[in-house]
Amino acid sequence: xxxxxxxxxxxxxxxxxxxxxxxxxxxxxxxxxxxxxxxxxxxxxxxxxxxxxxxxxxxxxxxxxxxxxxxxxxxx
Amino acid sequence: xxxxxxxxxxxxxxxxxxxxxxxxxxxxxxxxxxxxxxxxxxxxxxxxxxxxxxxxxxxxxxxxxxxxxxxxxxxxxxxxxxxxxxxxxxxxxxxxxxxxxxxxxxxxxxxxxxxxxxxxxxxxxxxxxxxxxxxxxxxxxxxxxxxxxxxxxxxxxxxxxxxxxxxxxxxxxxxxxxxxxxxxxxx
Numbered sequence: 019x020x021x022x023x024x025x026x027x028x029x030x031x032x033x034x035x036x037x038x039x040x041x042x043x044x045x046x047x048x049x050x051x052x053x054x055x056x057x058x059x060x061x062x063x064x065x066x067x068x069x070x071x072x073x074x075x076x077x078x079x080x081x082x083x084x085x086x087x088x089x090x091x092x093x094x
Numbered sequence: 095x096x097x098x099x100x101x102x103x104x105x106x107x108x109x110x111x112x113x114x115x116x117x118x119x120x121x122x123x124x125x126x127x128x129x130x131x132x133x134x135x136x137x138x139x140x141x142x143x144x145x146x147x148x149x150x151x152x153x154x155x156x157x158x159x160x161x162x163x164x165x166x167x168x169x170x171x172x173x174x175x176x177x178x179x180x181x182x183x184x185x186x187x188x189x190x191x192x193x194x195x196x197x198x199x200x201x202x203x204x205x206x207x208x209x210x211x212x213x214x215x216x217x218x219x220x221x222x223x224x225x226x227x228x229x230x231x232x233x234x235x236x237x238x239x240x241x242x243x244x245x246x247x248x249x250x251x252x253x254x255x256x257x258x259x260x261x262x263x264x265x266x267x268x269x270x271x272x273x274x275x276x277x278x279x280x281x
Contacts, residue, residue: 025239
């Protein structure tokens with residue numbers, strides 16, 4: 019199963035899960051992924067269970083496993 | 095034989111004689127006698143409210159507003175607390191339970207970048223650690239997000255996009271590196 023955590027100011031984050039085998043679910047997640055990137059979010063693929071390493075994603079990958087969507091950063 | 099008039103017929107006769115209507119009477123009354131005080135119905139209504147009734151409603155409205163603000167403030171606090179707890183859970187999934195405990199105690203997370211090391215501090219500026227100096231960096235996600243979400247965001251950004259973070263950050267207070275760095279969670 020894929021898992022996308024989208025940071026949210028009132029909720030901490032929203033967890034979206036999908037089955038990489040189901041095309042409709044993957045399509046819906048890709049739409050969400052793209053719309054978040056358009057809003058300025060950055061996507062990171064992360065390992066589950068506290069394993070070290072993460073990588074930036076520029077396109078949706080239904081087999082990415084777990085990903086975190088981070089809102090746009092700005093300098094203070 | 096006496097003729098009995100009703101109010102309707104009296105009004106009708108009077109209006110007929112004057113060739114006028116209620117609207118005109120109202121106008122004449124305003125214009126002729128009381129104009130300086132009550133030029134039109136909306137002003138009469140406004141004056142009546144302001145003078146007699148308004149302060150009562152105003153007080154009630156103000157009380158209701160205060161109550162609403164209080165409830166909203168409590169609710170916001172509750173939401174923020176839950177949002178922060180959710181963000182901490184996400185961080186724990188990334189760094190493990192043991193390190194999450196250290197983060198809970200210290201509010202700090204040590205992150206290794208390709209160029210520098212960093213200590214991300216919850217609710218404070220991030221510390222960039224150079225060879226013998228430390229620098230405060232101000233860079234963050236929008237402040238409306240939970241503080242620990244900001245820590246996660248910075249950790250991921252430093253690990254993957256360090257140059258961009260250094261470009262965006264407002265650097266200040268460059269100083270000598272202390273002998274011992276503050277305790278922080280790490281991976």
